[in-house]
Amino acid sequence: FAGEVALVGAGPGDPGLLTLRALRALQNADVVLYDRLVSDEVLDLARRDAERIYVGKASGNHHVSQEDTNALLVKLAKAGKRVCRLKGGDPFIFGRGGEELEALAAAGIRFEVVPGVTAAAGCAAYAGIPLTHRDHAQALTFVTGHCKGESDNVDWAALSRPGHTVVFYMGLSQLETIVARLREHGAPGTRAAALIEHGTRPTQRVVTATLEDLVHKAAEANVASPALLIVGEVTRLHDTLHWFNARA
Amino acid sequence: FAGEVALVGAGPGDPGLLTLRALRALQNADVVLYDRLVSDEVLDLARRDAERIYVGKASGNHHVSQEDTNALLVKLAKAGKRVCRLKGGDPFIFGRGGEELEALAAAGIRFEVVPGVTAAAGCAAYAGIPLTHRDHAQALTFVTGHCKGESDNVDWAALSRPGHTVVFYMGLSQLETIVARLREHGAPGTRAAALIEHGTRPTQRVVTATLEDLVHKAAEANVASPALLIVGEVTRLHDTLHWFNARA
Known part of the structure; x- marks a missing residue:
């Protein structure tokens, strides 16, 4: 099985503002990579057994670089995982979603994009x-x-x-x-x-x-x-x- | 029972881009007022017995004026109806949602706003x-x-x-x-x-x-x-x- 990545907008915080497609992608995922702006209530909608990986910034401290996140997405998908890349708001509005997809496209990984309420x-x-x-x-x-x-x-x-x-x-x-x-x-x-x-x-x-x-x-x-x-x-x-x- | 209005963004077309809150508002409504840009698949998610009223523009022909829509929303809410006002995309981005809410506020009608994927x-x-x-x-x-x-x-x-x-x-x-x-x-x-x-x-x-x-x-x-x-x-x-x- 070839892995794949869903780049998903989690909306602004209220879990009721998740889209039906975002919910499906979350419940389908083996691994969820999430940012600081994703609320706990949204994250709780992932499968109980899904791995959760924080890749956001820790204010002031060192944080996962964009390049490391890109590389991790490629690695997980190549290992056959269904990955949900969850971002606060919409992934294409100040979300750097484009940069992550460029890395996936270059590596030949299948992906889809689920827009969110910005x-x-x-x-x-x-x-x-x-x-x-x-x-x-x-x-x-x-x-x-x-x-x-x-x-x-x-x-x-x-x-x-x-x-x-x-x-x-x-x-x-x-x-x-x-x-x-x-x-x-x-x-x-x-x-x-x-x-x-x-x-x-x-x-x-x-x-x-x-x-x-x-x-x-x-x-x-x-x-x-x-x-x-x-x-x-x-x-x-x-x-x-x-x-x-x-x-x- | 006092009526109320939910001003709801239906998203850009794919019914999978409806939010969980929008779905709840649709299924809760006695009456749904909708525009031209709301897709049939989204409208199908309303209750089977809900009244559906089209208030969009008919291209070229005469159409329901903004004032008539405002007045209809007030009238239905005053009659005790739970009204879902469904707009394509997001109701506050080129949706004239603000004008409709101003009419509701002036009439003392309770309302809520459900943002959508623009x-x-x-x-x-x-x-x-x-x-x-x-x-x-x-x-x-x-x-x-x-x-x-x-x-x-x-x-x-x-x-x-x-x-x-x-x-x-x-x-x-x-x-x-x-x-x-x-x-x-x-x-x-x-x-x-x-x-x-x-x-x-x-x-x-x-x-x-x-x-x-x-x-x-x-x-x-x-x-x-x-x-x-x-x-x-x-x-x-x-x-x-x-x-x-x-x-x-």
Whole structure:
């Protein structure tokens, strides 16, 4: 039997946001390789006897490199294993899924891809924030605020303009820089924004602000990673449309 | 019993891409209101005795207005019905879900939102096209190419720049205009693009091209709606990473 790899999006956290196909891939797998952003409840849906291998980053410490993960996937599949490569959100949106598939393709391994609910869609839905809206946002941009080097490639002038929504994945650690760059490129201090901590989880918190007081409010509320930052006037709709944890 | 509304993303077409929560909402509903982009296989997962109401556009003909849909949702919930409002893809990404919820909130109706796999994520996964990639695309923008009026709000200069991926929802009818605007704003004729017809469905077709020959190739292949347009160098990875319908 030739092994194979399913590259699977686990969604934003709530196990109810797993797709039917993702559930099938999990229950079919001999081995599950998973990242830091995959929730325990999702992982619990794998077969009891499946091997579980953590390949995510341990913040600050050394971690499994992308090359090591690629090599492990190839090795397991060549050993005949059915491998589920489980990533938080969607594997093709800031998931480096493409790089892993290139390694599999080069080694002649069979694979399939199961898309997932990306963090932006999940957090926005559970926070009551429409990402596009005829009155406020006709376009939607996703960027990663994770790494200093990467954020220098960002087109800040375009992101600063009105009439669209910008979502920063993993933006919390760079929050001050992000706000400063947007302001430098013309975004007004009154532009609305929201930080969503633990999006879609029972512990979800939403902090709404403007660019002027966002850094202060985030510090005051002690917002912690993982958190998603949404910048745009649509975030004002949270006041009217919030429904999840509505009693909190 | 007070009625309630679940605003649910049905995903891009493949019923296997429905989330567990979406399935539960469908099976819980007395009434299902659905759009044109919801597939028959997904609709078949509703209860046998549930009322099904089509509120989508009939191409060219008159259709149910957004205001009528809003009013119908309020009326059904007030009559005590459990309503599932089912939209293709994700309800907050070009789904006008926000407008429907504003009407529900104003009427004091209880609601929840179930995010879905948006068309871009679904089509990209099944076409083997990573939407972001460290080497090719550090950001990702979604715009709608559906309506002439709306596309005039588009920041064409930003979309034309290299180093990111742009996805046009419903871009087929405006394909010539989209390509012309990108070229006018500096995108080279060699920039890669892909059109995905019937994404995630057994009938899926992928046409890869460059901006120079995209319009010609789309006409030659007789690509029909619904189709998603992806512009960016990542689309070149389809050649290496395609896996779905791989025998076709």
